[in-house]
Amino acid sequence: MPDGDAAPRRATISDIAQRAGVSTSAVSYALNDKPGVSASTREHILAIASEMDFAPAAAARMLSQGRTDTVGLVLRRDPRFLANESFFMELIAGLEIGLAEQHRGLLLQLAVDREAEMAMYRQWKAAQRVDAVLLVDFERDDPRVGLVGGIGLPAVAIGDPSLTGGLTTAWTDDATGIREAVRHLHGLGHRSIARVAGASTLAHVHIRDEAFAAECAALGVRHRILHGDFGVELAERHTNDVLDDADDPCTAIVYDSGLTAVTGLKTARARGVSVPDQLSIIGWDDSLLTTVTDPPISVMSYDVVSYGTAAAGLLGALLAGREPAAHLAGTPTLHERGTTARAEAR
Amino acid sequence: MPDGDAAPRRATISDIAQRAGVSTSAVSYALNDKPGVSASTREHILAIASEMDFAPAAAARMLSQGRTDTVGLVLRRDPRFLANESFFMELIAGLEIGLAEQHRGLLLQLAVDREAEMAMYRQWKAAQRVDAVLLVDFERDDPRVGLVGGIGLPAVAIGDPSLTGGLTTAWTDDATGIREAVRHLHGLGHRSIARVAGASTLAHVHIRDEAFAAECAALGVRHRILHGDFGVELAERHTNDVLDDADDPCTAIVYDSGLTAVTGLKTARARGVSVPDQLSIIGWDDSLLTTVTDPPISVMSYDVVSYGTAAAGLLGALLAGREPAAHLAGTPTLHERGTTARAEAR
Structure with missing residues (x-):
């Protein structure tokens, strides 16, 4: 054999057609999943092609055209x-x-x-x-x-x-979104707002950070940002940190996800902080999760x-x-x- | 050219090595994502291979070995x-x-x-x-x-x-699971239990149906099964159907998923039916969804x-x-x- 590690001669469409007792067209239809053969014939042909270790046309085409779909x-x-x-x-x-x-x-x-x-x-x-x-x-x-x-x-x-x-x-457009959240809370009389955010290395978190800080500054709202990892543990800790701060009691927290907002609601309730009477909460990304809590959570939402x-x-x-x-x-x-x-x- | 629609001669590893100014081994390491070349050299080699439309070894190997990983x-x-x-x-x-x-x-x-x-x-x-x-x-x-x-x-x-x-x-083992749900409800004094199930064509739904009916029969519990599609609309309708039945008021409903159980809880509450005082609910498959409702939902759970x-x-x-x-x-x-x-x- 010219090529040291080559397999035996590859089966061709004609070989399969002969073994299956069908035309080469039928084999081609079956292998390319095109109409023209019945389902049972198709499966018969594919079974024989498989037995004969046929390298199908689609795989060869993938090599020549470089397409994988x-x-x-x-x-x-x-x-x-x-x-x-x-x-x-x-x-x-x-x-x-x-x-x-x-x-x-x-x-x-x-x-x-x-x-x-x-x-x-x-x-x-x-x-x-x-x-x-x-x-x-x-x-x-x-x-x-x-x-x-x-x-x-x-x-x-x-x-x-x-x-x-x-x-x-x-x-x-996350920047426009978080500005709306801040403006809405400001309109409700909130003058100190915390943001419990995702990882600061993430670009969309950074974009929300900047827009949040800018909008709060423009409206004269005190603000703080606590960065986490979108996980439950840090969201709970950061919510507690915000609620522990007696010097500047925040009246609203904006969370970077639905899961962290749900965690915030649970954390506040566990401390006896009433939502929304004593603390307003806004989450991010709508999902079933934020609708089944009691009360359901206000969110920045898009599809x-x-x-x-x-x-x-x-x-x-x-x-x-x-x-x-x-x-x-x-x-x-x-x-x-x-x-x-x-x-x-x- | 012998082959009518063939592309020009395919680039080889040697061609790439020559163009990139590296050894053929380095090309091989880079193409097969093996250690032995720096990240920058690897990217340089891959860029050249791509420019030369190199059909990489891995794709050829896939053809000969039929492996895609x-x-x-x-x-x-x-x-x-x-x-x-x-x-x-x-x-x-x-x-x-x-x-x-x-x-x-x-x-x-x-x-x-x-x-x-x-x-x-x-x-x-x-x-x-x-x-x-x-x-x-x-x-x-x-x-x-x-x-x-x-x-x-x-x-x-x-x-x-x-x-x-x-x-x-x-x-x-869904059959054992649903039997446990029935036994637990029976132990709490429930004598008429409904099952709001998924599509009856699905095998696991059928298995739960049979075990549910058998266990209820064995314990002398009246039961009914309503088949749906795991969606919210049917879960709501079936819950209403169960609660509308004045002849045989069920005191418990077992749902086939978490989403349908959450829907059942909301539906009952909307009618003024108190959960769990007037109606017990068990869902299936634990998830965050069933933990954030008020009250959180009892579920048949596995990992x-x-x-x-x-x-x-x-x-x-x-x-x-x-x-x-x-x-x-x-x-x-x-x-x-x-x-x-x-x-x-x-």
Whole structure:
């Protein structure tokens, strides 16, 4: 044999047709999942192709055309935490709606840290596992922008366009959203507001920080920001820290997620602080979770599922050869429920 | 050119090494994501390989070895509903934990119906998109068992082994679980119990139905079962139907999910029916959702994340050439919270 480690001669479509007792067209229909053969014939043909270790046309086409019809998404999250954070679940649901229309699948992988995430993109590119990737959780000077550019991996960013280095981007206007939250609380008479925020390294947290501080300053509202990790433990501790501060009693807290807002409500109640009579609470990202508490939680809300679908649409356009500009997928607006009321002195 | 539609001669590793000014070993390390080159050299090499349209070794290896390191999961669910159903989100999280250890990715795709789901498996097999699939939502005489066997697609079933046709199976003992729920309610004096269930075509719903009816009969408890679709609208209607029945007032309802139990609690409260004083409620599958209501909901609970991880483990064993038997990943047990109490006449 000319090639030392080559397998025996590869089966051809004719070999399969002969063995299955059908035409080569029928084999081709079956292998490419096209109409023209019955379901039972199709399965018979696929079974024989499999027995003969046939390297199917689609795999060969993938090599020559470099197409996988698969889009990759790496999440750098604790998986136990993931299931409780409705944002990612709704985003994935929205992506699936958009990708299903394009007949593309979503390859989902968790990574423990940034290095593992970067290695995944290199590996996916090297092995032609995906046609493109979706990038989430942007940080300032995010190294992924340079990486995907350097290795020629098409990417759509989900994040603020000021931080996605010119990548095609779907974003929501968080700055406008948090300004609305502050203005609403100010209108209710709140003059000292805390923000229990996510990790300060995350770009959208930083954007909310700046807009929150600026709006509070403009309205003469005292403010403080406590950075956490979107987890329950830190949200509880930070809520207690805010409520322990006797020198400057905050009358309202704005949380960066639904889960942390629910935690804040529970923490306040456990201390005997009445919500909303003594403390107003606003969460972020609407979900079932914030509607089933008593009282249900006022949130800055936008349609995360549609956000995901919009991102998938941008990705389809990108792969079709267009380079769409940044797409504003939504501006969070206040859904007032039961946790916001006029400020009372605590 | 001998081949009519062939591209120009494919670039080799030597071509890339020459252009990048590095050794062929360095190119090989970079393309296979192995240590031995710096991150910047790796990116330089990958960029050049990409420019030269290099068909990487990994893709060629996939063709010859038929390995993708990818596992497929098709969900036949409304995506807008998916984000609210914590079971699938936790299952996916658990799968990701197990698959990450195996360096495998999860290809996730939604399908509108059973036909679309079946077509997806054929297509994945024909195009060698996945090494194996995970099957969920088993029905009686499920046609997927025959399909994956027929086309030679390795599969791990997540469902009761009585219905998965001899496939390697991860399961939870739902029959034992629901019997415990009935016994507990009987012990609290409940003598008429309703079950607001999922779709009757689903195997695990049927298994719970039979065990529920048998246990009620054994204890002399009157019972009724109302089948729905795990959605909010039907859960509300069925709860109202149960509460409207003046001839045989139920004092307890067992729901098939967390979302439907939360809906039941809201529906009862909207009618002025006090939970748990006038009506006891038990949900299924623990999640944050059932803990943040007031009162928090008593549930039949097991660790869904671990269930997913166990299924991923079985899949790894299957792909390593073993054929693991059915694996009992958990038996739901009652987590009593605030929605169960002694029966009072309504």
